[in-house]
Amino acid sequence: DTAVSQTPKYLVTQMGNDKSIKCEQNLGHDTMYWYKQDSKKFLKIMFSYNNKELIINETVPNRFSPKSPDKAHLNLHINSLELGDSAVYFCASSQGLAGGGGNEQFFGPGTRLTVL
Amino acid sequence: GQQLNQSPQSMFIQEGEDVSMNCTSSSIFNTWLWYKQDPGEGPVLLIALYKAGELTSNGRLTAQFGITRKDSFLNISASIPSDVGIYFCAGQMRAGNNRKLIWGLGTSLAVNP
Numbered sequence: 361d362t363a364v365s366q367t368p369k370y371l372v373t374q375m376g377n378d379k380s381i382k383c384e385q386n387l388g389h390d391t392m393y394w395y396k397q398d399s400k401k402f403l404k405i406m407f408s409y410n411n412k413e414l415i416i417n418e419t420v421p422n423r424f425s426p427k428s429p430d431k432a433h434l435n436l437h438i439n440s441l442e443l444g445d446s447a448v449y450f451c452a453s454s455q456g457l458a459g460g461g462g463n464e465q466f467f468g469p470g471t472r473l474t475v476l
Numbered sequence: 477g478q479q480l481n482q483s484p485q486s487m488f489i490q491e492g493e494d495v496s497m498n499c500t501s502s503s504i505f506n507t508w509l510w511y512k513q514d515p516g517e518g519p520v521l522l523i524a525l526y527k528a529g530e531l532t533s534n535g536r537l538t539a540q541f542g543i544t545r546k547d548s549f550l551n552i553s554a555s556i557p558s559d560v561g562i563y564f565c566a567g568q569m570r571a572g573n574n575r576k577l578i579w580g581l582g583t584s585l586a587v588n589p
Contacts, residue, residue: 364518401562402479403519403579416576450518463507463568465577467518 363387364468366451372474373441380437381471383451391415392434393465394426395450403450409434438473446475482565482580490588495552497583499565507568508548509577510539514561522563523550555587 364385373379385392393416394406407426408416414426423439434451451468482499489495499508507526511519523534525541525548532539539550548567552559565580 401513401582401584403564405576405579408576452518463577464509464521464524465566466521467511470516470518 364451364453364466366449366468366471368471369469370472370474372476374476375441375443377441378437378439379441379473380435381449381451381473382433382435383468384433385451385453385466385468386432387453387455387466389453389455389466390431391454392428392431393452393454394434394436395452395467397448397450397470399447407434407436441473441475443475446473448472478578480565480567480578480580482583484583485581486584486586488586488588489555491555491557493555495555495559495585496549497563497565498547498549499567499580500547501567501578502546503567503569503578504545505567505569505578506545508539508541509566509568510537510548510550511564511566512561513564513582519564552585555585557587557589560585560587 367382391410393408396404406420409428411431412428425437428434448470450470452465454465480499480501509524510522513519523532523539528545529543530541536553562582562584564582566577568577
């Protein structure tokens, strides 16, 4: 009964390729996120969707394109992969945007992307 | 991007010792969250704090929401080897409708059995 799941767990690819990472949550949450964690372990928010609507779009190259077919899924497509894209990518979800609770984010196990 | 000041950056302690770490910000937060990340896993929520001055425990862990709303503390009592990992603080302020979490850089904890 995995709450937030990601596939694949590991992804090794050549520079210039296009790849996708999938995320699904079965918590009934309205909001989903993508984070990038670099080698120094800093968690950097990339995108957030609320009910399939993009609400956070940090300064991320437009080679990265999130897609949310429904509120339980948020996929990340990356075009023309570069060496600097190597990192661990985490998907997360939270109940909603309301204050006073429901903001706790629950994370998936991560996808380790290695670009050669 | 914006980030919180989290200290210490790393700790190496003996099993049984108590541990303290903290996060500070120049901004006021409405929510403080503490997460733990085990190697090869995603962060897992330990404690959530919603009111200034709030003190909340989760087993051997205790966290406090600072009175100024600009800081938070996490204490671990009687550490055990499975406490090893990276601990992250995260804060949230009312910033428009996105309620983005601001993250600390993490405290890496090593416990010597």
